[in-house]
Amino acid sequence: MSLARSLGITLTALTLAALPLFVSAQSYNYNTSAHCGYSYPTNSDPYGYSYNGSVCGPRTLLVYVQVMNPSDTNATYAPSNFTVTVSGTNPTPSTFAGSIYGTPVQMGVGNYLVSIANAPAGFTASYSAGCSGSIDYLGQGPTCVVTETSSANQYSYPTPYPYPYTTLQPLTCTPSYQTVNIGQSVTFTVENGIQGTFVNGLPAQSGYNWQTPSRSFLNIGPTLTTLFQTSGVQTVTVSNGAQTAICTVNIVSTAQAVVYPGASSVTATYYPSSSVVPTLPNTGFEPHTALEYALALALLGAAAIASYPYVRKISFAILG
Amino acid sequence: MYAKSLSPFWVNTLAIIGALVVVVGAWNILSLTTAAFAHGQIITLSANELALGPALALDPTVLNQLSATSTAPLTPVRLAIPAIGVEATVEQVGLKADGSMATPSNFENVAWYSLGAKPGAPGNAVIDGHVNNALTKAGVFEHLSSLTLGDALIVTDSSGNKLSYVVVGTQAYAANAAPDGAIFATSGPSQLVLITCDGQWDTANHQFDKRLVVTARLVH
Numbered sequence: 001m002s003l004a005r006s007l008g009i010t011l012t013a014l015t016l017a018a019l020p021l022f023v024s025a026q027s028y029n030y031n032t033s034a035h036c037g038y039s040y041p042t043n044s045d046p047y048g049y050s051y052n053g054s055v056c057g058p059r060t061l062l063v064y065v066q067v068m069n070p071s072d073t074n075a076t077y078a079p080s081n082f083t084v085t086v087s088g089t090n091p092t093p094s095t096f097a098g099s100i101y102g103t104p105v106q107m108g109v110g111n112y113l114v115s116i117a118n119a120p121a122g123f124t125a126s127y128s129a130g131c132s133g134s135i136d137y138l139g140q141g142p143t144c145v146v147t148e149t150s151s152a153n154q155y156s157y158p159t160p161y162p163y164p165y166t167t168l169q170p171l172t173c174t175p176s177y178q179t180v181n182i183g184q185s186v187t188f189t190v191e192n193g194i195q196g197t198f199v200n201g202l203p204a205q206s207g208y209n210w211q212t213p214s215r216s217f218l219n220i221g222p223t224l225t226t227l228f229q230t231s232g233v234q235t236v237t238v239s240n241g242a243q244t245a246i247c248t249v250n251i252v253s254t255a256q257a258v259v260y261p262g263a264s265s266v267t268a269t270y271y272p273s274s275s276v277v278p279t280l281p282n283t284g285f286e287p288h289t290a291l292e293y294a295l296a297l298a299l300l301g302a303a304a305i306a307s308y309p310y311v312r313k314i315s316f317a318i319l320g
Numbered sequence: 321m322y323a324k325s326l327s328p329f330w331v332n333t334l335a336i337i338g339a340l341v342v343v344v345g346a347w348n349i350l351s352l353t354t355a356a357f358a359h360g361q362i363i364t365l366s367a368n369e370l371a372l373g374p375a376l377a378l379d380p381t382v383l384n385q386l387s388a389t390s391t392a393p394l395t396p397v398r399l400a401i402p403a404i405g406v407e408a409t410v411e412q413v414g415l416k417a418d419g420s421m422a423t424p425s426n427f428e429n430v431a432w433y434s435l436g437a438k439p440g441a442p443g444n445a446v447i448d449g450h451v452n453n454a455l456t457k458a459g460v461f462e463h464l465s466s467l468t469l470g471d472a473l474i475v476t477d478s479s480g481n482k483l484s485y486v487v488v489g490t491q492a493y494a495a496n497a498a499p500d501g502a503i504f505a506t507s508g509p510s511q512l513v514l515i516t517c518d519g520q521w522d523t524a525n526h527q528f529d530k531r532l533v534v535t536a537r538l539v540h
Contacts, residue, residue: 277500278433280493281421281448283459284517284528291341293455298337305333319332 058106060141061086061130063114065098067123068149082119082148088112088135093219098146104209104239106218109136114144123148173238173247180228181252187225188247190238211237393440394477399430399447403471404463406430410447410475421504421515423448427459430514436504439475439483440538443506448515451528461516465490465532473512473536485512485536492518492530503533510538 063086065079079098086094089108095117096103114131131144176187190208210217210224213234217224228234228251236247304311326334396410412434413422424431430449437443450459473485488511493499503513512535519530 277504278415278435279418279420279500280495280498280503280515280531280533281416281423282495282517282527283423283448283450283461283515284521285450285453286521286523286526287452288455294341298340301337302333315333316329319329319336 058092058108059135061091061105061107061112061114061135061144062102062141063098063105063131063144063146064100064102065116065146065148066100068147077120077123077148077150079148082123082125082146083117084146085115085117086112087115098148102143107135110134114146116146116148119148122151124151125149171238171240171243171245173236173245175236175247175249177249179250179252182229182231183227185225185227186249187223188236188238190222190240190245192243209239211239392481393438394475394481394483395434396432396439396445396447396475396483397478398476400474400476401467401471402474403468404466406460406463408449408460421446421448423450424460427453427457430460433504437506437510439512440510442510443508444504444511444513444535445475446504446513446515451516451518459516461514461532464514464516464534465518467534473514475512483512484539486539487534488537489535491533491535493533495519495522495525495527495529495531498531498533512536512538 063084065082065084067077067079067082069077079100082098084096084098084103086105086107089110089112091105091107091112093103093105096105098116111134112132114127116125119125126147126149128143128145128147130142131146133142135142171190171192173188173190176189177184180186188210208220208222208224210220212224212226213228213230213236215226224236224238226236228249231251231253233248233250236249238245238247305315306312395412399408399410400406409429411424411429411431413424413431414433414435416422421433422431427450430447432439433446433448437445439445449461449464451461451464452459467487467490469487469489471487473487475483475485503515514534514536516532517528517530518532519528521527522529
């Protein structure tokens with residue numbers, strides 16, 4: 001990834017970081033012990049999660065898109081060529097490019113419907129049972145599989161795909177430091193996953209959802225820089241598509257802080273916490289005896305005396 | 321007959337060379353003998369004992385060496401090992417590209433693994449030093465194998481604060497079979513671990529075939 005792209009994603013992450021604060025103040029501070037009703041919201045909450053004085057958290061709908069391309073042409077359409085639209089109780093995102101790896105959509109309880117908006121000519125969509133219905137606050141969120149098939153496709157239909165898609169590389173999360181002081185920033189970097197699609201620096205397809213002990217950062221880039229005000233081992237969770245990875249970092253008070261020296265005196269960069277055990281150092285050199293050096297010196301001297309007249313003259317003068 | 325044909329110059333030259341060979345040879349033999357005796361003092365401990373160490377009754381001399389010290393964590397700048405005459409500057413190092421702990425930049429200094437535990441903090445603060453150099457000169461830890469249980473180690477920070485340790489174990493490990501996780505532990509009792517090369521030179525791998533690990537417990 002280029003420096004410009006890294007910078008762009010980081011700036012996007014920082015810009016969007018302020019959004020969850022606003023959201024949190026209005027709707028995500030839910031009480032899990034309270035009863036959530038099934039009716040649509042009737043109050044003025046713009047996010048629709050409040051019912052009868054209690055608040056319900058959002059649920060996650062997973063939407064997968066697979067494409068059966070025409071077998072008689074070279075045309076190859078990808079799931080991202082199909083735009084998915086989700087209607088329901090404040091779905092986030094409500095419109096996105098399809099993905100074989102699945103796209104999580106958060107939404108409030110109530111009825112929902114998944115549809116394809118811009119299918120290329122000749123394609124027909126079929127929808128699994130989880131692509132419409134009612135979502136409530138109990139149990140696992142539904143899974144929707146949309147299959148787009150070309151009318152020219154000659155293969156058997158439907159082709160069975162494993163869901164969740166299993167060939168995706170595991171999501172991994174790495175902190176920039178293992179141990180930092182309270183108040184010192186840490187950058188977490190996530191790798192693999194579906195990695196998201198960014199257009200003009202803004203996420204157009206599933207980015208990464210980050211959860212720190214105190215805040216949520218939704219649909220942002222693969223890096224998150226944050227700091228902690230509480231000591232102890234802190235956990236940061238990142239999700240992307242149907243995958244989740246966990247980072248941990250040890251926060252210490254100033255009195256106990258491990259203050260690393262400047263980069264010039266530390267040859268290592270930073271590593272996942274599970275792999276920072278070095279092997280033992282090599283502190284020795286091939287031993288030579290002093291006798292070897294004495295003989296080498298004697299031979300060198302003899303060669304010099306034999307080869308160079310001036311060395312011979314000097315030696316005669318010294319040794320008589 | 322041969323002697324008659326040699327000039328006084330060559331007689332003197334050969335005499336000096338012969339004397340030089342005899343002197344350095346005798347010095348070398350003496351060094352090897354000393355090293356052999358030192359190796360005979362290695363105490364074999366298990367990996368568990370490396371972490372725990374036996375209880376010790378300290379010699380009064382050692383107690384005097386350990387006086388006026390603290391137990392707060394510090395960043396070491398000096399290491400003293402009175403029993404073997406070491407008084408060395410401590411460098412801070414991390415890892416080499418091959419994943420091994422880096423080594424000091426010269427043969428007089430020692431190096432603290434600054435990505436691990438600090439002296440005085442929980443876990444093992446690890447310090448390494450060279451055993452020799454390629455020109456037969458001694459490294460700072462040439463006589464590390466001479467340390468015995470109860471010997472004192474003292475680390476000092478830039479402000480003069482000191483931490484004192486006593487040796488609780490020494491162990492020689494095969495270079496590729498050491499319990500790295502236990503040696504570089506970042507939790508558990510506060511210990512100081514000294515490492516240097518040991519054993520025989522492995523020509524194929526360009527290194528000594530063993531590592532000497534000395535473990536010392538913080539004195540409270």
